[in-house]
Amino acid sequence: MKFNKKSLGTLFAIALGFALSSAANANLVVNGSFEAPDIPDNTWSPEDPGNVPGWLADPDTIEIWDGLNGVASAEGEQHAELNSHNGHGPFNLWQSIATTAGQQYTFSFAYSARNVNGNEQFSASLFDGNITTIGGFTSATSIYNSGTVNNNSGTWTYLTVGFTALTNSTTLAFKSINPNGTVGNFIDDVSVVSAPATLALFGLALTGFFATRRK
Numbered sequence: 001m002k003f004n005k006k007s008l009g010t011l012f013a014i015a016l017g018f019a020l021s022s023a024a025n026a027n028l029v030v031n032g033s034f035e036a037p038d039i040p041d042n043t044w045s046p047e048d049p050g051n052v053p054g055w056l057a058d059p060d061t062i063e064i065w066d067g068l069n070g071v072a073s074a075e076g077e078q079h080a081e082l083n084s085h086n087g088h089g090p091f092n093l094w095q096s097i098a099t100t101a102g103q104q105y106t107f108s109f110a111y112s113a114r115n116v117n118g119n120e121q122f123s124a125s126l127f128d129g130n131i132t133t134i135g136g137f138t139s140a141t142s143i144y145n146s147g148t149v150n151n152n153s154g155t156w157t158y159l160t161v162g163f164t165a166l167t168n169s170t171t172l173a174f175k176s177i178n179p180n181g182t183v184g185n186f187i188d189d190v191s192v193v194s195a196p197a198t199l200a201l202f203g204l205a206l207t208g209f210f211a212t213r214r215k
Contacts, residue, residue, distance in 0.1 A: 028097045028105075029172070030054025032190035033076040034064055044068045044081070055080075056132070058092045063184075071186070074110035074156040079188035081114065082122055082176045094173035096130040097192055099165035104195040107172060108160040114184035121177035122185040124159070130169035156188065162195060 031054040039045040044065045049055055052062045063081040065071060073079040083091055099105065107126065163170075174187055 026193050027191040028099070028194075029095060029190050029192050030097075032109075033073070033188055034062075034078045034080045035076045037064070039064055039066050039078065041077075042067045054095050056094055062093060065186070071112075073188050074112070074158075075189035079110075079186050082174050082185040082187055091176045092173060093175075093187065094127075094131075094171055095190075096169055096171040099168060099170040099192075101165055101167055104162060104164050105170075105192050106160060106162050106195050107192050108158060109174075109190040110156045110158050110188040112156045112186040112188075114186060123175045123177060125173045125175070126163055127171035127173060128166045128169075129171065131171050156186075158189075 031052065034052070034055075036053050037045075037047060037051050044063055046061045047064055049057045049060060049062055052064070055062055063083050064078055065073070065081055066078045067073075080093065082093055107124075109124065111122070170192075172190070172192065174185075176185055
């Protein structure tokens with residue numbers, strides 16, 4: 001069977017799309033886009049962590065937004081607000097996932113400032129092991145800590161970092177920082193994927209492409 005260049009390009013695009021789609025499905029984070037529970041459009045809801053699959057929080061509330069104030073989510077219809085309630089203490093949001101010691105992973109998430117006072121601060125950290133509370137737990141590796149990524153509410157910035165798991169469980173955590181009255185930070189589309197698995201899928205697509213060319 002012969003293929004022209006256009007056909008080969010189409011086959012490559014299909015193979016690459018399949019590989020990338022499969023990689024996306026390999027996300028180890030549960031409910032990374034905060035689509036559950038489903039709340040009404042154009043509202044926000046303070047949810048008990050027991051109602052939000054995958055996530056724990058301290059204090060014991062997770063704010064879910066769905067289009068409130070015209071703020072669209074980075075992925076899907078909903079996102080979380082990491083909220084320190086204007087000086088009432090920092091909020092923590094975290095999830096423990098199963099990892100393989102020595103395996104390389106990519107951790108990524110979307111962030112947007114709420115743009116209340118232009119001083120939205122937060123940190124994102126990785127902890128070794130499965131933990132049930134963030135309070136008092138200090139042996140984290142902070143992978144991101146910034147006063148400002150952007151100050152435009154609803155303008156999303158993706159932040160990505162690679163890491164090697166040291167144990168068979170890794171906890172990822174977000175913390176609001178409010179030395180000057182941080183009011184809120186939006187978090188969405190949180191993912192952890194195996195870096196070699198992602199590359200292997202891409203390589204498989206390339207192998208199929210070149211095998212087709214030889215035929």
